[in-house]
Amino acid sequence: MNAPAPPAENLRAALAGLLDGLPPRQASQAVERLIASYRGATPTDAPILRDRADVAAYAAYRMPATFEAVRSALEAFADAAPDWVPGGHTDLGGGTGAAAWAVSAVWGGQRPVTVLDWAEPALALGREIAAANPDLSDVRWQRSRIGAGLTLDSTDLVTVSYVLNELTAPDRTALVDAAAAAAQTVVIVEPGTPDGYARVVEARDRLIGAGFRIAAPCPHSAACPIVPGTDWCHFSARVSRSSLHRQVKGGSLAYEDEKFAYVAAARFPVEPAPSRVVRRPQIRKGQVLLDLCESEPSLRRSTVTKRHGDLYKAARDADWGDAWPPS
Numbered sequence: 001m002n003a004p005a006p007p008a009e010n011l012r013a014a015l016a017g018l019l020d021g022l023p024p025r026q027a028s029q030a031v032e033r034l035i036a037s038y039r040g041a042t043p044t045d046a047p048i049l050r051d052r053a054d055v056a057a058y059a060a061y062r063m064p065a066t067f068e069a070v071r072s073a074l075e076a077f078a079d080a081a082p083d084w085v086p087g088g089h090t091d092l093g094g095g096t097g098a099a100a101w102a103v104s105a106v107w108g109g110q111r112p113v114t115v116l117d118w119a120e121p122a123l124a125l126g127r128e129i130a131a132a133n134p135d136l137s138d139v140r141w142q143r144s145r146i147g148a149g150l151t152l153d154s155t156d157l158v159t160v161s162y163v164l165n166e167l168t169a170p171d172r173t174a175l176v177d178a179a180a181a182a183a184q185t186v187v188i189v190e191p192g193t194p195d196g197y198a199r200v201v202e203a204r205d206r207l208i209g210a211g212f213r214i215a216a217p218c219p220h221s222a223a224c225p226i227v228p229g230t231d232w233c234h235f236s237a238r239v240s241r242s243s244l245h246r247q248v249k250g251g252s253l254a255y256e257d258e259k260f261a262y263v264a265a266a267r268f269p270v271e272p273a274p275s276r277v278v279r280r281p282q283i284r285k286g287q288v289l290l291d292l293c294e295s296e297p298s299l300r301r302s303t304v305t306k307r308h309g310d311l312y313k314a315a316r317d318a319d320w321g322d323a324w325p326p327s
Contacts, residue, residue, distance in 0.1 A: 010133050011064065011129070012064070014129045015059060026053055027057045027060070030057035030058075031057045052121055052125075055096065055125045058096065059125055062162075064240065065258040066098035067102050068239050070098060070189050073216065074102055074103060074105075076215075076216035077187060077270075078106055079323060080264070080271050081185075082271075085107050087112075088113070089111060089113045089114075089159070090113075090152060090182070091114070091116065091160075092146055092158060092159070092179065093117055093118075093166070094161075095122040095126065096126035096129060097136070099159040100113050100126075101130075102159075108135060110134070112138055112140075113136065114139070114142060114153075116146065117144070118143060118144060119143075146163060147168070147171030148170055148171050148174040152178050154183075155183055157186075158182060158185070158187075162191065163175070164188070164199045164203065165195070165196065172199065172202070173206065177210070181210075186207055190261050192258075193232070201224055204218075204263040214264070214270075216262075216272060216276075217233070217321065219275050219294060226299070233278055235262070235278075235321040236258065236280075239257070239258050240255055273323030273324065274324065276323060277320055277324050279320060280319075281315065281318050281320070287304065288316055290302045290318065302324075
C-alpha cells in the first residue's frame with residue numbers, strides 16, 4: 001500500500017489551481033498589497049484579507065512561506081522537547097491554516113485544532129484546503145477578533161504566526177498574555193525584519209515573565225545578548241516558488257528564502273541547544289566560521305578547522321539556525 005503524501009506535498013497540491021479564474025493582474029495587485037501590509041509597521045483594526053481574491057492570492061503566495069517558517073520553528077522546539085507531542089492546538093490569527101499544516105508535518109496524527117481569525121473568507125478557504133490533509137479533519141474554524149478581550153480555552157500548543165505586526169501594542173500584549181494563560185507551549189513567528197525581531201523579543205520577555213522557559217532558538221532564558229538597534233536575530237527557510245511568485249517578483253529561480261524571527265517556549269522542562277548558529281556559516285579554505293548564540297548568554301564567532309576532525313565535517317554541513325554542536 002502506498003504511504004500517504006507528506007503535508008508539504010499535500011499542501012502544494014491543494015494550492016495548485018487555486019487561482020484558476022482569477023485574472024493574473026488582479027492576483028498580482030492583491031499580492032503586492034498584502035506584501036506591503038504584512039511587512040509594514042502600521043497596525044490595523046480591520047482584517048487584511050478582505051475578499052476571495054485576497055485570500056486566494058494570500059494562500060497561493062504566502063501560505064507556503066508561512067508553512068515553512070512555522071515548521072522550522074516547530075522542529076527546533078521538537079528537538080528541545082523530543083518526548084512531547086501536542087494533544088491540542090490553537091492557532092491565533094491562523095487565516096487559511098498554514099500553522100495547522102505545519103503542526104501536522106512535525107507531529108503527525110489527528111488532534112483537536114482551533115483556528116481563530118477575524119477574516120471569514122480566510123477561514124472558509126482554509127477549511128476547503130484542509131480537506132486535502134486527513135490530519136486536519138478535526139479542525140474548528142472560528143471567526144474571532146484577535147487582540148484585547150480574547151479568551152482562550154486551555155490547550156497544549158498555541159501558535160501565533162505573522163500576526164503581531166497587524167496589532168497595536170496593547171493588542172499585542174493582550175494576545176501574548178492570553179496565549180501564555182491558555183497554553184503549555186507557545187510558538188510565535190514574525191517576519192525576519194528588525195521590527196519583526198523587536199516584536200518577538202517583546203513577546204519573549206512576556207512569556208518568560210509568565211513562567212515559560214525558552215526552548216528555541218535561544219539556548220537560554222536570559223536577556224537577548226544583541227544590543228538593541230545594532231542587529232537582529234532571524235533565520236531562513238527555503239520555499240518552492242509558485243508561478244505566482246515568479247509572476248510578481250520576476251526571476252527564474254525555483255525557490256526563494258523566507259526570512260523569519262521566532263520564539264518557542266514551554267511551561268515544562270526543555271533542553272535547548274547548547275548554542276545556535278545565528279548567521280549563514282562562512283566556508284573558507286580549510287575552515288568554517290560559525291556565528292553562535294551561546295548559553296552564557298553571549299554571541300561568539302567560532303572557527304572550526306580541519307584539525308577538529310569530525311567536528312569540521314559537521315561544520316561544513318551546518319546550516320543557519322542549526323543547533324551547535326550537532327547531537
